[in-house]
Amino acid sequence: MKNYIKVDEWKVIEEGFNPHHHQVSESIFSLGNGRMGQRANFEEAYSGESLLGNYVAGVYYPDKTRVGWWKNGYPEYFAKVLNAANWTIIDVVLDGEQLDLAKCEVSNFRRELNMKEGYLKRNFTAKTASGKQVEVEAIRFCSMVDDETAAIKYTIIPLNFSGNITITPAIDGDVMNKDSNYDEKFWDEVSKANDTDCGYVVMRTKKTGFEVATGMKFIIEQDGKVIHPQTESILKEKYVATKNHFQAQQGQAISITKYVTNLSSQNHNPDSLVEQTDATLSRISAKGFDTMLAEQAAAWAEKWKHNDIIIEGDASAQQAIRFNIFQLNQTYTGEDDRLNIGPKGFTGEKYGGSTYWDTEAYCVPFYLSTAPQKVTRNLLLYRYKQLGKAIENAVSLGFKNGAALYPMVTMDGTECHNEWEITFEEIHRNGAIAYAIFNYVRYTADETYLADYGLEVLLAIARFWSQRVSWSQDKHQYVMLGVTGPNEYENNVNNNWYTSMLAVWCMKYTMEVAAKVKAVDAAKYDALTDRISLDEATEFSRFGHIVENMYLGHDEKQGIFLQQDGYLDKEQILVKDLPATDRPLNQKWSWDRILRSCYIKQADVLQGIYFFEDDFDIDTIRRNFDYYEPRTVHESSLSPCVHAILAAKLGDEARAYEFYLRTARLDLDDYNNDTEDGCHITSMAGTWMAVVEGFGGMRVRDGKLLFQPFIPEKWASFSFHIGFRGALLNIKASREGVQIKNLSNVEATVSVYGKDQLVKANDELLVEA
């Protein structure tokens, strides 16, 4: 837990330089545009602790698996987010002395992430060992308009001397991943070149053969005028740079504007990468830094129009929610259905593979409401395109007949993770992928998706479940043995309620969707079922038999669903009665002790209740919440949001707010002391859910938006934007009531506090409290 970020409604601000915070700040002040991104590493050399990170979306490396004890079915490789060429470098040497904040006296240090306009600004004054003082300002951004480009403007003023200054913009492809399993480097050099004002390096990933051309073009100004200093070319392995030597005058600003491109062979013919790099650099440098920055601000303004949340009366909460929305938008723009949302986005390399069930369970609701429909559709298509690999994965685990098990962690559809208890057993992820289809269709009413793509995925998933259950002669019911639920503090349990319930729902929903598609477009239906050799009579009859006869654990005495068989055998000491020194359990306890305890990492039974809350009466929800939450340690960043939403539903506003607080400033305050590895991008969507579904009480039911807001005590009001079936609404909840503005040309009927309200196009209304 830290507390050094200054509060501002639109900015994230760090004042004063503290090397101990530097890696945390490198994460927090990260930039991205969905196509490329980077940590907030310094432009000039820095010899202190730093985690270098530049990333190009979709470019990964299959690192050879490191495992103590091999099990059949483990993947050979773990596809890793790849640290790519560092394009931020602008080395500065003052009369032979390198500018390096680790070796300077630093004052007036300030970092500012301007979330409104989408750029990073840094200012400082540095005094070198020999006493030379310079003032520096660096502004940079990854362009949202032109997502393969970026720009940096770096200005330096000698404060107390005139003399030789060397400024060296560079591109360095000789980087490595901190999490490389065998300390290998993942890139080979393909080509490089430089000239007096530009340079590029083309790198190729080993094994996967992605090529990325990283290019730069720069302009140097002194005292506001473009100059052409004496240059010196440097070419090293995987590295190009141009040294610019000139005479600096005390008090006179020197600035370098560095235009950057990152072109990948995913999007360009590898043979034309260099040519494209030249063209793109010419185009953006002609446009100029100021124009690019203005375009950037406009692009962000458009984003904020659709997704801003305004909190009145709590600047810290305001900053936090905007930070979460900002980072989500930096990570994924939905332009490309080959991309997805990594748990750390472009802010770190941890968790290697890019896609987890986080996407479906947490991010889909956010993008559904705040982005064009195609964004979520692309997230769904990502899985559709990987269906073949999910079927292969299931085959490798002994499943047949087109059953699919989606991977736990993946980049290209291949499973990356290799802990048997997760890889092979945390199979509920398959259910979340089905749920996301349901959720998307419920929200958008886009039923064509079902016929074209959704049903095929659903059938493969339902086939998996129908083979994964087994018949217990003892119970005379179907059971689901050997699984790990969302609560990963239990492994290899039998009859995890959430997993079994989700499996039953998947089979039921698949049959419903099949009937619907069949009714609407029999030809399409027949083509599909032919192609996948569906024996509808036999298979659906098995699905149906399982749906009717699945064992779902329940404790009559306490009126709760049983997280899994044997849960009640555990010693039931509540979290509040645990010594503080034992927390967090995952750092203090050995794994077996965690496993045999009753402690829950994140919503498990409650995740199921959250997904299907309409299936349960309020007392059932309350009993389960009151039983399980006190046993939950929330040691996953994905935990508090679901609890916030359920607490809100149960009318426990204080606790809902408390849960919200645990998620909202998770990274800004480095709550878990792990932000230095990167930000918790996917759980940021959970924060959004806590506000909109929790405090806002937003639901979609029968094709309509419902709201049931309450206002946290500390807030004066809060408002959020929601896109829904063509309408764009702004919902503002205050003590006076709920104000609904329809910012679109499409009229909308919403339900507020249980009563339907028609909001005409471009109109507004107030529902009094």
Next chain:
Amino acid sequence: MKNYIKVDEWKVIEEGFNPHHHQVSESIFSLGNGRMGQRANFEEAYSGESLLGNYVAGVYYPDKTRVGWWKNGYPEYFAKVLNAANWTIIDVVLDGEQLDLAKCEVSNFRRELNMKEGYLKRNFTAKTASGKQVEVEAIRFCSMVDDETAAIKYTIIPLNFSGNITITPAIDGDVMNKDSNYDEKFWDEVSKANDTDCGYVVMRTKKTGFEVATGMKFIIEQDGKVIHPQTESILKEKYVATKNHFQAQQGQAISITKYVTNLSSQNHNPDSLVEQTDATLSRISAKGFDTMLAEQAAAWAEKWKHNDIIIEGDASAQQAIRFNIFQLNQTYTGEDDRLNIGPKGFTGEKYGGSTYWDTEAYCVPFYLSTAPQKVTRNLLLYRYKQLGKAIENAVSLGFKNGAALYPMVTMDGTECHNEWEITFEEIHRNGAIAYAIFNYVRYTADETYLADYGLEVLLAIARFWSQRVSWSQDKHQYVMLGVTGPNEYENNVNNNWYTSMLAVWCMKYTMEVAAKVKAVDAAKYDALTDRISLDEATEFSRFGHIVENMYLGHDEKQGIFLQQDGYLDKEQILVKDLPATDRPLNQKWSWDRILRSCYIKQADVLQGIYFFEDDFDIDTIRRNFDYYEPRTVHESSLSPCVHAILAAKLGDEARAYEFYLRTARLDLDDYNNDTEDGCHITSMAGTWMAVVEGFGGMRVRDGKLLFQPFIPEKWASFSFHIGFRGALLNIKASREGVQIKNLSNVEATVSVYGKDQLVKANDELLVEA
């Protein structure tokens, strides 16, 4: 499965050279003397596939753990059996052409492991690419008399040429472990030197700092006369050799006798290793090869006197049982309580660490009956000396108050293994260690061991169990959650019957032993309980409460003990109904599929029944056997023996014999296609148990040996030697009856078929069938 070993009652023979069998043979023809050992690598150069292996007992290396996902409590290092300097090398060059069987036409190849006298002999004729033919004989052994020494006699006869021959005896310390986690080498060179007829290398292990001096001295004879050929010294990194050049005459034998020493800093002052090497080499070379070999034969004769098993009418079974006894004696002699019995002994490096629960559960019965009492006592002391580390290990897992959890795999008491489901959860090993103490005392009546050492270990183990159980409010009984039983095809199960039953027994037995020690030697008792701060009243009362209130699963309907909670929920398809293509499961199925299946890797409930058979009536044993055996895949080499013994007890002679067959020739016939990694040393003790406890029906009850033999149909008779409380008995079971010879000066009363028989010293009697 292979079938190339020739049957001979006293020898293991391979005829004809097949490179595909070479690594299997390297394992089978391994030599050892408890202090050092080696695989049957060729003396001359061999460029074909080979697994080099020379080992020095107790010298290990802590290799950095390789793990995909770290868990609290995992050990940083895995202590590995260390491939040490190769001292077998005798390079031969014929007129510039290297003798290398991979590049020669080989005829008359024969390897012979003489088990009666304890040496390895190899003969062959080789024709080189250029057509030169030589006949070679190599004899070598690791001395049982002088366990830091070995000798090789290598004789070569040029058959069709006269010419220059170079013979180069060498010592090569530049070796590595095949299973090195990060391809590191584990040895540094300390010093080396050579002379015209000798040489040594002193190596030091990284991290652990063991020093081992490997020395050689050699004599060369031509035509039966010692000669002093022209020599050439070679010193390379970690390598010494002396090239001997001379003129060979067609048909004239040249032989080199190479005397070898392996002195370790465990047993010698590191500063005097070189001096000691010189002295030892002088001593043994003065003694001469023939004398050493004669001493070797005598030492083995003495061993066989105590442990031979004679099977009449089945030479293959005869060879097999002798091979098992021979390898066990090569691996562990019980001279040194710092040593133990690695699963592969000196025959391979797999399974790294040296000590598993195999020692207590399988090897102890063998050594109790076939070796002096101190041998087993040393095995027990090994654990006693590691009690401190077992307590540390328990502390790291959250246990308190002197509770001990012995490691799953260890060299020096530190846990090496790092799979949570094994390391943290396969805790029944603690019970086997307690059981071995009980077994030792039952067999030897050495109750002083309890007061001096045993009770302290028992108390620490009982403390562990008393903390490891938890109270189930639901069951109103103690439960044992999250364990892995001997059947490792289940992980993280609740209430494994074997583990819980053993835990209860441990606590009960500990209190019994405490009472006994207290009664016999109150002062010693008080000193101990003071030292370990035993609060007898409180702690024993908790032990007692657990003993009375432990949940032990039982299925009333089928009258069986429940292997674990939920076992009956599994799909119950018997092993016989599994497709052959699915076997072995551990190669064909993914881990989750194995886990949720009903299939059992090795005796689990039945291991408990084997340990405590007197506690169960014969119908209970039968019901459990008939239920669990058909679900058992016996994919551990430790499985068939327990089943053989129980089948024999149940009178099912045919099945008992069938199980025996699966274990007896496991390595000789390479049953599981894994003998190339090394022989299954610890399971060889199980083979002995199958004969003596299974067919022989031997038990110890109330201080007396009981026999209840039956003779497998194919056999005419079988006999075995048993040492028991000073008496040495030979028990021969034939169709006529049971003949008992007392080969000692101590009279003995044994029970045969339920009737006591007094066998006077040096007398014999026949109990008719």
